[in-house]
Amino acid sequence: MRRILVLQCEQEISSFNPVPTEYESFSIAMGEALIEANRQADTCVRGALDVLGARSDVTVVPVYGAKAPSGGVLRADAFRRIKGDLLAALREHAQGADGLYFSLHGAMGAEGELDPEGHLLEAARGILGPDVPIVTSLDLHGILTARMLRNMTATAVYHTYPHEDFIDTGARAARLLLRIIDTGARPVMARVKVPALVRGPELFTKSGCYGEIIRNAKRLEANVALAAAMLIGNPFTDVPELCSQSLVITDGDVDAAKREALAMAVGFWRQRERMRAPLVSLDGAIEAAKTATAPVTFTDAADAPSSGASGDSNAILKGLLQRGYPGRVLMPIVDAPAVERAHAAGVGARLQLAIGGSLDPERFPPLPVEVRVAMLGEGRWRHEVNGLMANAGRTAVLEADNITLIVISRPVHLMDRGVFLAHGHDPRDFDLIVIKSPGAYSRFFTFAEENFVVDVPGATSANLPLLGHKVCARPMFPLDPDVVFEPEVEVYPA
Ligand SMILES: [Zn+2]
Numbered sequence: 001m002r003r004i005l006v007l008q009c010e011q012e013i014s015s016f017n018p019v020p021t022e023y024e025s026f027s028i029a030m031g032e033a034l035i036e037a038n039r040q041a042d043t044c045v046r047g048a049l050d051v052l053g054a055r056s057d058v059t060v061v062p063v064y065g066a067k068a069p070s071g072g073v074l075r076a077d078a079f080r081r082i083k084g085d086l087l088a089a090l091r092e093h094a095q096g097a098d099g100l101y102f103s104l105h106g107a108m109g110a111e112g113e114l115d116p117e118g119h120l121l122e123a124a125r126g127i128l129g130p131d132v133p134i135v136t137s138l139d140l141h142g143i144l145t146a147r148m149l150r151n152m153t154a155t156a157v158y159h160t161y162p163h164e165d166f167i168d169t170g171a172r173a174a175r176l177l178l179r180i181i182d183t184g185a186r187p188v189m190a191r192v193k194v195p196a197l198v199r200g201p202e203l204f205t206k207s208g209c210y211g212e213i214i215r216n217a218k219r220l221e222a223n224v225a226l227a228a229a230m231l232i233g234n235p236f237t238d239v240p241e242l243c244s245q246s247l248v249i250t251d252g253d254v255d256a257a258k259r260e261a262l263a264m265a266v267g268f269w270r271q272r273e274r275m276r277a278p279l280v281s282l283d284g285a286i287e288a289a290k291t292a293t294a295p296v297t298f299t300d301a302a303d304a305p306s307s308g309a310s311g312d313s314n315a316i317l318k319g320l321l322q323r324g325y326p327g328r329v330l331m332p333i334v335d336a337p338a339v340e341r342a343h344a345a346g347v348g349a350r351l352q353l354a355i356g357g358s359l360d361p362e363r364f365p366p367l368p369v370e371v372r373v374a375m376l377g378e379g380r381w382r383h384e385v386n387g388l389m390a391n392a393g394r395t396a397v398l399e400a401d402n403i404t405l406i407v408i409s410r411p412v413h414l415m416d417r418g419v420f421l422a423h424g425h426d427p428r429d430f431d432l433i434v435i436k437s438p439g440a441y442s443r444f445f446t447f448a449e450e451n452f453v454v455d456v457p458g459a460t461s462a463n464l465p466l467l468g469h470k471v472c473a474r475p476m477f478p479l480d481p482d483v484v485f486e487p488e489v490e491v492y493p494a
Helices: 032-038 044-053 076-093 116-128 146-151 166-183 209-222 254-270 282-290 315-322 336-345
Strands: 002-010 027-030 058-067 099-104 134-138 154-157 187-194 227-231 244-251 296-299 329-334 350-355 367-377 380-382 389-391 395-400 403-408 432-435 450-453 489-492
Touching (some): 002 116, 027 032, 044 134, 044 166, 154 187, 187 254, 244 254, 254 489, 282 315, 336 367, 350 395
Parallel strands (some): 002 058, 099 134, 134 154, 329 403
Antiparallel strands (some): 027 058
16 A cells, blocks of 8 residues: 655745734644545645545545635744644654655745745655655745755646646646656656746736646646646745746656756746736726726736735725716725624614725725625635635625625635625626736626726735835846846756
8 A cells, every 4th residue: 555645735925915924814634634624625635635545555644734815924933833733743644655745835935934835845855754755736826946846756736827727736746646656757857947027817828828838838748748837936925036937847857857948938938028917007997997888897906815915905995986986886805893893883884984904004094985784794605716615704795875895804815706696796786896816807707898907006916016026036027127037947856
């Protein structure tokens, strides 16, 4: 029997979100609970479990899982606790292990440790020794560091954006791990770092130029490569190794890995100008919306909790009120104090509230709005995008004339229609819907006549030069002018 261990530690952060992530944000699952948490879910762990569980000669050992919604930088004490528990659990099960599958996101960041994934992989390698294969799965927004590459055997990376292949990626990672164990495959990983941060609709893999690069990576996987990926990093995770990078993994063929990684990186760099988000001014978008004949969406990618933002931006609300937009508006916002006031007052009450900026008041000064409490909720619904339960804290539906606010207490993923439907509102019944996610409009709001990606402030603004990166390597496109790319291939193991 093969003993395969399963670990998970996943979070994505924005360094520009002023609210740190606490330990309590993580869902922790140990042992069988890790299997239970993923059995029905659209996750990498589920995909890996499906593949491993189908093998009669494999004993799956679920060890420890920690997963949190995106947010600000992880508190030092929270990372210390997660690390301690994860490694203690790993030590307990390490004896006789034939392999480790480790589900990572790749864009974590903690106070005092800007490469948490590298830290964990190095420690895991230390416990398991040099000969036990460690295969990870990663988000294409992950930031693969040299320390991660030194301490893993191979990895599988998402091939879709907006992400639809969590299960498939976990399954690919598990198959790769089994291949290494069964056939003695010797992965060599070649990567080329590209000094570019990218954003915008050309990244949509179904329709954009980035999709062409990913399809090429998949072609490589079908013949010469064990795995291939073009990672773009999370541009909001301001860590030393933030960049885009190609990665090609072959079975011992160093030359092929280097050649293909180089070609992919050069092809990506050529397309960089296309991979900038075309942003519309808020005033321009509101004027256009006034003349629309069918529903339109405003994408507030700058305040996307799924990318690590605080979710409490009132910038669009303020613009709509100031410019007297007359249509029916539906928008979500994080504002725990407003929710508490609404719960205290009860359904039907009229209140004068200061909306927004409860977490990031410097960016979003609270906005006085008179509202009627239309509904109160408990913040539990199933995310359409991945089947997982939302845990948004208490909620309230507040109506301000033509504007319906779905107010939640915690920043949870708002990547689909779940938050609206759970509060009795179908977005199709509105003229203007605000979406706090960069890509959701292309998947769940296709009924809209037009989508405007508005240029408003936020911790995940696609207007990257305005964010104020301080840590990542420079020069970096598009943060700096006239960036030169001198491709250099790194090979792991060295
Ligand atoms: Zn991602």
